[in-house]
Every structure is written in structure tokens, then in C-alpha cells.
Amino acid sequence: MKNIVVFASGYGSNFQATVDAINKGEIKARITGLITNKSEIHVIERAKRNGIPNIVIDPRRFSEPDQYAQVMLKALSKWEPNIIVLAGYLLKIPPLVVDAYAGKIINIHPSLLPKYSGKGYYGLYVHQAVLDNNEKETGCTVHIVDNIYDNGPILAQAKVHVFENDTAQDISKRVRAKELELLPKVISSLINEPV
Ligand code: GRF
Secondary structure (H helix, E strand, O other): OEEEEEEEOOOOHHHHHHHHHHHOOOOOEEEEEEEEOOOOOHHHHHHHHOOOOEEEOOHHHOOOHHHHHHHHHHHHHHHOOOEEEEOOOOOOOOHHHHHHOOOOEEEEEOOOOOOOOOOOOOHHHHHHHHHHOOOOEEEEEEEEOOOOOOOOOEEEEEEEEOOOOOOHHHHHHHHHHHHHHHHHHHHHHHHHOOO
């Protein structure tokens, strides 16, 4: 059985889509742990409901960046991931961790990368920028994580139309629906690859 560790910072709809795909047998793996940077977030409730252990690792509690990375590495070595999924994780993964799991960390981002990427481009800020630039389409991207924000090789994208009179919230809903299909599909295809 292959293992997935998820990192998340908020509501957890992508986490839930992954759990659901596992329960339906579409992803042949299990989630061995959830890492978050905050404690009062809905994704933790989702993990608890599904019997998935979680740990909160708040970088503000460490004076040394290396210490922070080591705590993360310790949790990861316990949960032995074949794949690490950043499902709405808003912080940068420390380079020590990226290097230890090079090529095995994936992220979902709510734009058609390389557009609208990097620091500050998250949530409704992405969709507002799409509107401000009069884009006719947008979408979401799953990519491999490297040491630069939203930068690594693209694995898959899904597109949606932007309609006249759309608000950022309208686009967010449309893109989110695509994310919840795309992420489980990509995880499933990575899990099925021979190691
Ligand atoms: C998603 O839009 C994802 O693309 C981005 O953060 C959001 C997470 O939403 N990286 P959720 O917590 O999965 O509901």
C-alpha cells in the first residue's frame, strides 16, 4: 500500500476530494498523515473524522529554520509518504524538506501556471487578477514542487471560461470544481507509476 501525506492550511476541500477518491477505490493508497501550519482550521476536523493523524507545525514557534524543517522531516519519516500533496498549503516548504523528497511533492494552484503565480497570488487574489487582466479563460494547475513558489514542472491543468460579469467568487467556484476533479486524477496516476 502506498502512502500519501497531505499539507493544508484551511478548509480542506481538496483534502476531502482525495479522501473520497481513496474511499471509492480511485486512488489505491492511504493518507497516513496531515500537516498543517494552524490549529483552528476545518481540514483538521476532516482528518479526525476520517481517522487520519495530524500535526500542527507553526514556523513561528521555531527560532531556527533548520529546527522547523527537522520537525517536518521527523513527521514525514514516521508517515513514510510515497507522495506529498500540498492541498491548499499557504507556506513555502523548507528547502531541506523539498530536497529530501525531490520530485515527490505536488501542489495544486488555482491558475493556469505560469500565470498568476508566486507570493501574494492565492485565493481570491488570483481570480481578481484574472478579471483585472480581462482573461477569457483561467483554471488550475498541479505541478511538482521545487524551491521556488509555484514554479516546478507542470503535471496537469484544467481550464474554465471566464464570463462577462463574473465576480472573483464566481471564478473561484468554477475553478474549485475543476480542482476537485484534477487533483485526485493526478494523484491516482502518480500512485500507479512504478517506483
Ligand atoms: C485551492 O484553491 C488550491 O488551489 C489552493 O488553495 C485552495 C485550497 O482550498 N492552493 P481547500 O482548502 O482545498 O478547500
